[in-house]
Amino acid sequence: xxxxxxxxxxxxxxxxxxxxxxxxxxILVGAATCGRASGALDVMAAIEDKLREQGRxxxxxxxxxxxxxxSEVLVDIIKPGRPRITYGHITPELAKQLVEDYLVNDNPRTxxxxxxxxxxxxxxxxxxxxxxxxxxxxxxxxxxxxIDPGSIDDYLAQDGYMGLAKALEMTxxxxxxxxxxxxxxxxxxxxxxxxxxxxxxxxxxxxxxYVICNADEGxxxxxxxxxxxxxxxxxxxxxMAIAGYAIGASKGYVYVRAEYPLAIRQLRLAIQQAKEKNxxxxxxxxSGFDFELEIFQGAxxxxxxxxxxxxxxxxxxxGMPKPLPRPRTTEEGLWGKPTLLNNVKTFAxxxxxxxxxxxxxxxxxxxxxxxxxxxxxxxxxxKSGLIxxxxxxxxxxxxxEIGGGVAGGREFKAVQTxxxxxxxxxxxxxxxxxxxxxxxxxxxxxxxxGMVVMDDSTCMVDVARYFLEFTLEESCxxxxxxxxxxxxxxxILHDICEGKGRxxxxxxxxxxxxAIIDGSICGLGQSAPNPxxxxxxxxxxxxxxHIREKRCPALVCKxxxxxxxxxxxxxxxxxxxxxxxxxxxxxxxxxxxxxxxSKCTKCGVCFEICPDRFSAVERKTGQAEELN
Amino acid sequence: xxxxxxxxxxxxxxxxxxxxxxxRKLGIYIPTLCYxxxxxxxxxxxxxxxxxxxxxxxxxxxxxxxxxxVRTDSSAARQVQRTVVELTLSNHNGDCLTCxxxxxxxxxxxxxxxxxxxxxxxxxxxxxPEVEVDESNPFFKLDRTRCILCGICVRTCQEINxxxxxxxxxxxxxxxxVTIGNxxxxxxxxxxxxxxxxxxxxxxxxxxxxxxxxxxVKSVCPYCGVGCGIYLGVRGDRVVSVRGDKDSPVxxxxxxxxxxxxxxxxxxxxxxxxxxxxRDGVFVEASWDEALDLVAARFxxxxxxxxxxxxxxxxxxxxxxxxxxxxxxxxxFLGTNNIDHCxxx
Ligand SMILES: Cc1cc2nc3c(=O)[nH]c(=O)nc-3n(C[C@H](O)[C@H](O)[C@H](O)COP(=O)(O)O)c2cc1C
Ligand code: SF4
Ligand code: SF4
Numbered sequence: 017x018x019x020x021x022x023x024x025x026x027x028x029x030x031x032x033x034x035x036x037x038x039x040x041x042x043i044l045v046g047a048a049t050c051g052r053a054s055g056a057l058d059v060m061a062a063i064e065d066k067l068r069e070q071g072r073x074x075x076x077x078x079x080x081x082x083x084x085x086x087s088e089v090l091v092d093i094i095k096p097g098r099p100r101i102t103y104g105h106i107t108p109e110l111a112k113q114l115v116e117d118y119l120v121n122d123n124p125r126t127x128x129x130x131x132x133x134x135x136x137x138x139x140x141x142x143x144x145x146x147x148x149x150x151x152x153x154x155x156x157x158x159x160x161x162x163i164d165p166g167s168i169d170d171y172l173a174q175d176g177y178m179g180l181a182k183a184l185e186m187t188x189x190x191x192x193x194x195x196x197x198x199x200x201x202x203x204x205x206x207x208x209x210x211x212x213x214x215x216x217x218x219x220x221x222x223x224x225x226y227v228i229c230n231a232d233e234g235x236x237x238x239x240x241x242x243x244x245x246x247x248x249x250x251x252x253x254x255x256m257a258i259a260g261y262a263i264g265a266s267k268g269y270v271y272v273r274a275e276y277p278l279a280i281r282q283l284r285l286a287i288q289q290a291k292e293k294n295x296x297x298x299x300x301x302x303s304g305f306d307f308e309l310e311i312f313q314g315a316x317x318x319x320x321x322x323x324x325x326x327x328x329x330x331x332x333x334x335g336m337p338k339p340l341p342r343p344r345t346t347e348e349g350l351w352g353k354p355t356l357l358n359n360v361k362t363f364a365x366x367x368x369x370x371x372x373x374x375x376x377x378x379x380x381x382x383x384x385x386x387x388x389x390x391x392x393x394x395x396x397x398x399k400s401g402l403i404x405x406x407x408x409x410x411x412x413x414x415x416x417e418i419g420g421g422v423a424g425g426r427e428f429k430a431v432q433t434x435x436x437x438x439x440x441x442x443x444x445x446x447x448x449x450x451x452x453x454x455x456x457x458x459x460x461x462x463x464x465x466g467m468v469v470m471d472d473s474t475c476m477v478d479v480a481r482y483f484l485e486f487t488l489e490e491s492c493x494x495x496x497x498x499x500x501x502x503x504x505x506x507x508i509l510h511d512i513c514e515g516k517g518r519x520x521x522x523x524x525x526x527x528x529x530x531a532i533i534d535g536s537i538c539g540l541g542q543s544a545p546n547p548x549x550x551x552x553x554x555x556x557x558x559x560x561x562h563i564r565e566k567r568c569p570a571l572v573c574k575x576x577x578x579x580x581x582x583x584x585x586x587x588x589x590x591x592x593x594x595x596x597x598x599x600x601x602x603x604x605x606x607x608x609x610x611x612x613x614s615k616c617t618k619c620g621v622c623f624e625i626c627p628d629r630f631s632a633v634e635r636k637t638g639q640a641e642e643l644n
Numbered sequence: 645x646x647x648x649x650x651x652x653x654x655x656x657x658x659x660x661x662x663x664x665x666x667x668r669k670l671g672i673y674i675p676t677l678c679y680x681x682x683x684x685x686x687x688x689x690x691x692x693x694x695x696x697x698x699x700x701x702x703x704x705x706x707x708x709x710x711x712x713x714v715r716t717d718s719s720a721a722r723q724v725q726r727t728v729v730e731l732t733l734s735n736h737n738g739d740c741l742t743c744x745x746x747x748x749x750x751x752x753x754x755x756x757x758x759x760x761x762x763x764x765x766x767x768x769x770x771x772x773p774e775v776e777v778d779e780s781n782p783f784f785k786l787d788r789t790r791c792i793l794c795g796i797c798v799r800t801c802q803e804i805n806x807x808x809x810x811x812x813x814x815x816x817x818x819x820x821x822v823t824i825g826n827x828x829x830x831x832x833x834x835x836x837x838x839x840x841x842x843x844x845x846x847x848x849x850x851x852x853x854x855x856x857x858x859x860x861v862k863s864v865c866p867y868c869g870v871g872c873g874i875y876l877g878v879r880g881d882r883v884v885s886v887r888g889d890k891d892s893p894v895x896x897x898x899x900x901x902x903x904x905x906x907x908x909x910x911x912x913x914x915x916x917x918x919x920x921x922x923r924d925g926v927f928v929e930a931s932w933d934e935a936l937d938l939v940a941a942r943f944x945x946x947x948x949x950x951x952x953x954x955x956x957x958x959x960x961x962x963x964x965x966x967x968x969x970x971x972x973x974x975x976x977f978l979g980t981n982n983i984d985h986c987x988x989x
């Protein structure tokens with residue numbers, strides 16, 4: 017089959033090389049959803065306008081997300097004979113200047129550059145040596161931000177479809193053996209060994225089987241799967257086709273939430289192109305293997321990411337996880353037929369594992385968790401973005417080296433992984449290696465890959481409350497512990513945050529959390545208490561301060577804080593007095609101002625407006641002396 | 645047969661039985677809320693959790709295994725059972741005295757079994773939903789503040805009646821039993837058969853005019869020719885309720901809207917209790933002899949003048965077979981075959 021692929025590949029490689037060696041400048045604009053939200057399409061239009069205006073010819077291409085969300089909009093310029101330079105924070109105006117300065121006047125504008133492909137441009141850091149690149153390894157996202165997601169030729173030129181072509185020359189069992197040897201574990205959260213899942217699907221006897229890609233991605237703050245679909249949809253399609261061949265399925269679905277319109281568009285385009293090149297459809301590469309792919313748009317319920325709920329959703333029924341005991345999805349899934357369900361990133365790894373071999377994959381990451389992990393690094397960190405790191409990397413490397421440390425020079429307090437199913441880990445666990453098993457043992461989770469860094473201005477009770485609010489709304493509502501338990505826990509947390517917590521509440525939360533974990537039907541309920549239990553485990557003193565002393569140490573919980581003007585610092589400038597929306601501040605010229613706490617609504621406007629050089633307004637917690 | 649041990653007692657049950665079946669055979673109580681023997685198992689309420697070979701499982705779904713060791717009273721199982729009941733109560737309108745299911749309520753039974761203390765309940769925050777009672781149906785109401793989302797009504801409507809007028813709607817803590825488009829029951833596909841409220845474990849689905857009978861009388865529903873077995877609930881000389889007779893081979897306890905709710909005519913003041921004869925354009929009460937003499941005289945007169953085929957008789961589906969037999973005998977005696985029946989009209 018590789019023979020059949022070769023002419024397609026050669027043609028694609030030639031095109032790719034022609035592009036690399038083009039005598040015209042090549043401009044790449046990161047135009048995934050994240051880039052677009054920052055104005056990538058306007059930047060692109062500005063570049064094209066400017067080029068026209070200047071009568072310059074250049075090749076302008078859209079690419080996916082490279083992960084440096086902290087510097088959106090990203091524009092790469094490759095001038096003939098010069099290294100690729102990446103520019104960050106580009107606005108339409110800056111884009112126009114850049115075209116003028118670099119393309120017309122040959123000034124590379126090192127002040128706007130983030131990095132360059134090699135160290136030739138002396139003032140620009142080398143891309144590979146940037147602290148945030150050094151620890152990253154790109155497997156799942158290797159093509160994101162490099163290829164045009166609308167061009168299958170781009171993908172073919174990066175060894176695309178070598179995996180499928182090779183797989184079609186192997187027996188299904190051989191493919192599964194490679195997968196088992198590679199140690200690939202599902203990237204959807206639970207880390208189930210992919211080879212074993214595929215094997216049980218292969219063994220299931222049926223006239224029809226299905227392959228489903230789980231691109232529901234419902235966790236708040238997670239956008240890894242979206243980025244892969246937007247930046248490199250082909251890798252997922254290729255992985256699914258290999259899966260179809262390996263388990264004996266001729267039909268596949270990509271279950272993607274309707275809130276991902278760009279991902280859906282790129283996927284649709286990619287499917288179309290793959291069909292045109294006979295890399296999808298009937299008799300793929302002349303092998304006799306047929307595989308059709310259909311997109312199914314989900315309505316955006318978090319619980320529909322759960323395997324049995326997802327299957328019901330495709331069948332047009334209410335997405336409610338099926339309780340145990342039940343047949344495995346690999347034996348009785350969609351329409352009662354054996355079904356293989358894997359995450360976007362799992363499929364995206366498959367083609368490369370087949371092409372490059374199990375040993376290559378195992379050389380990355382740890383023995384028990386080979387390969388890479390993709391995280392959406394956000395929160396109080398200097399460089400937020402999409403990162404891909406080898407499994408087993410220490411948390412502190414991610415936060416301090418890739419993320420550039422805690423923003424604003426504040427103190428690190430906790431890192432939350434796994435979204436609403438995960439937990440918060442404190443500073444003394446920063447040495448923890450990041451993989452499925454270590455995170456679970458520490459009371460958190462790999463989950464789908466959200467990673468939120470929190471500093472000392474974060475209240476951990478409030479954080480737990482935030483995540484519980486999400487699960488409360490997203491539970492399917494069928495089982496009592498999850499439906500009512502999350503509501504009960506949330507009410508208790510609300511009370512604690514408002515200073516109405518009771519001494520027995522902490523033990524009650526722990527006891528109830530355990531019963532919810534034991535009693536719930538699916539992973540949603542079984543993990544819903546994690547944000548609460550992990551914060552109690554590592555930050556119990558903060559809960560106690562709220563309950564016993566009616567204090568919020570992080571100065572977040574509104575009911576437990578108050579504002580006060582330090583008379584020694586107040587310069588009686590009157591700014592706060594004018595700004596206070598409820599006229600709670602009194603004072604006169606040369607008289608230090610005073611806040612009437614009985615009127616104050618704690619909006620914090622005075623705190624914000626008091627000039628930094630005075631800093632007379634203080635935010636405090638506990639009982640105000642004035643109220644005593 | 646499979647032999648297993650439930651709370652140290654050995655029991656043999658058929659292969660494919662559940663742990664709940666085995667426990668019940670031994671007379672061991674396992675609390676259940678969403679389980680109903682007439683319906684497919686759901687497994688949503690989680691109150692029947694027991695420990696089987698060291699793992700927590702729902703007794704209503706988990707199949708028995710040879711040599712399985714089941715503990716219904718292990719501390720882990722008890723903890724989940726109790727938490728589930730406490731949580732359910734925190735979410736339930738507990739004004740029992742105004743509830744028609746008081747003392748017949750499954751939730752009360754289960755709460756009594758697992759042991760609910762006022763101290764524990766005081767630790768929880770009340771989470772009773774604030775929703776209007778759906779009173780749109782003339783016969784019964786849906787009070788969602790008492791609903792425990794066991795899904796028994798949903799399954800009943802789908803599996804017993806095949807109507808599927810209701811289902812779960814919305815998500816998370818807003819999950820509730822809804823009709824299509826979340827309209828009132830009266831505007832839905834609901835046929836008011838009332839099968840759901842017979843099975844609802846709480847007072848969420850309940851008759852509007854419930855009166856507890858002082859005794860029950862076995863009878864047959866008089867509405868149509870099917871002949872469903874019923875129990876009439878009686879207080880003194882008044883019929884105050886009807887329920888289906890589970891042992892009746894005709895209906896296995898099921899009833900239709902008329903059979904279940906249409907019994908008020910029995911004690912209705914407008915009900916005819918004596919024959920009426922129209923005199924000078926007004927109906928006047930008469931004795932049976934008077935009335936029958938009049939009818940007989942008119943029949944004979946009509947037959948004499950216009951021939952017997954000028955007569956016709958229509959009988960009622962509410963008559964018994966014997967009564968219908970006598971009716972056609974009467975008309976043939978009068979010389980006509982013009983006999984029909986309201987069920988044909
Ligand atoms: C509540 C819930 C939500 C889930 N959401 C997702 C999701 O958005 N994407 C995903 O790949 N897996 C999700 N999962 C995990 C899936 O059930 C399933 O394990 C996974 O898709 C299998 O793929 P993998 O083996 O490649 O990880 C979710 C699980 C639960 C319990
Ligand atoms: S645990 Fe929550 S989401 Fe999962 S089945 Fe139960 S109610 Fe539904
Ligand atoms: S109305 Fe009754 S039967 Fe229906 S779900 Fe609620 S409690 Fe269960």
